[in-house]
Amino acid sequence: MASIDIPAYLCRLGLDAGGPVPPPSAEWLAVLHRAHTARVPYENLTIQLGRPHGIATATAVRRVLAGAGGYCFHLNGAFAALLGALGFDVRRHRADVRRVTDPEPVGVNGNHLALTVHGLPTAAAPAGVWLVDVGLGDGPAGPLPRQPGEYAQGPFRYGLGPSVVAPGGWRFTHDPSGSFAGVDIEETLATPGAFADMHAYLGTSPDSPFVQVLTVQRRVGDGVRRLRGCVFERIDAAGTHGADVTTSRDWFALLADEFGLTLDDVDRDERAALWERTRHAHERWRAAEVAA
Numbered sequence: 001m002a003s004i005d006i007p008a009y010l011c012r013l014g015l016d017a018g019g020p021v022p023p024p025s026a027e028w029l030a031v032l033h034r035a036h037t038a039r040v041p042y043e044n045l046t047i048q049l050g051r052p053h054g055i056a057t058a059t060a061v062r063r064v065l066a067g068a069g070g071y072c073f074h075l076n077g078a079f080a081a082l083l084g085a086l087g088f089d090v091r092r093h094r095a096d097v098r099r100v101t102d103p104e105p106v107g108v109n110g111n112h113l114a115l116t117v118h119g120l121p122t123a124a125a126p127a128g129v130w131l132v133d134v135g136l137g138d139g140p141a142g143p144l145p146r147q148p149g150e151y152a153q154g155p156f157r158y159g160l161g162p163s164v165v166a167p168g169g170w171r172f173t174h175d176p177s178g179s180f181a182g183v184d185i186e187e188t189l190a191t192p193g194a195f196a197d198m199h200a201y202l203g204t205s206p207d208s209p210f211v212q213v214l215t216v217q218r219r220v221g222d223g224v225r226r227l228r229g230c231v232f233e234r235i236d237a238a239g240t241h242g243a244d245v246t247t248s249r250d251w252f253a254l255l256a257d258e259f260g261l262t263l264d265d266v267d268r269d270e271r272a273a274l275w276e277r278t279r280h281a282h283e284r285w286r287a288a289e290v291a292a
Contacts (some may be wrong), residue, residue, distance in 0.1 A: 029130060232244075
């Protein structure tokens with residue numbers, strides 16, 4: 001396991017690292033999970049810039065500590081390293097995220113890294129097993145007991161139950177208003193290198209949703225802030241409120257103010273190209289909406 005600077009990581013999450021670090025517990029796990037989804041954004045900016053980062057644990061941790069985010073392989077990879085360093089029994093699993101428009105899967109393709117944490121029994125989780133996922137954007141803000149049931153978090157209602165495509169595995173079902181349909185999770189542990197091929201596809205293929213659409217999300221309390229292309233949305237108990245972002249100045253300011261992504265390592269020409277690419281994709285999408 002890669003070494004990790006625990007105080008620096010906790011500081012990144014806005015948690016006081018000045019005193020003794022608590023021992024593993026369900027309560028501490030929930031604090032860490034909620035802080036991570038609030039402070040570390042789900043984003044595919046490096047893919048949109050044409051320079052996708054690797055997913056080795058050390059690389060993922062450096063990204064988080066540098067103020068960036070990533071998608072599941074980065075976010076859950078880094079979070080697993082933190083949890084392991086803090087003494088949690090964290091385990092990695094291959095999983096399969098299905099969008100609403102995707103056909104139902106016949107198996108798990110490994111397009112998602114899922115985590116479980118074991119050994120923390122509570123009244124809500126008598127078996128002591130928790131589904132932990134900071135890499136799903138508008139997915140859970142905090143850990144869920146890994147047992148069948150329905151779970152409410154803010155405006156969303158989630159479901160957990162047996163998977164019909166991953167023998168012995170689990171199915172996470174998103175709220176109907178969510179950005180994807182659900183996730184099938186294998187029970188067996190993921191092997192080293194299990195996600196390399198899928199990461200290469202997601203980061204470079206023209207068919208990849210990460211290549212097609214810029215997406216940035218983070219949890220805010222029990223709600224969500226989401227930027228897809230040039231559409232910024234606030235999602236909370238009152239519903240979804242969205243608006244187009246029409247200028248590059250407002251767009252980059254929004255990335256910095258709402259998501260903490262200042263893009264200090266991106267030069268002026270790259271920033272201009274990123275905005276133009278995003279704006280043109282947005283215009284094509286709006287034109288297709290009108291034609292439909």
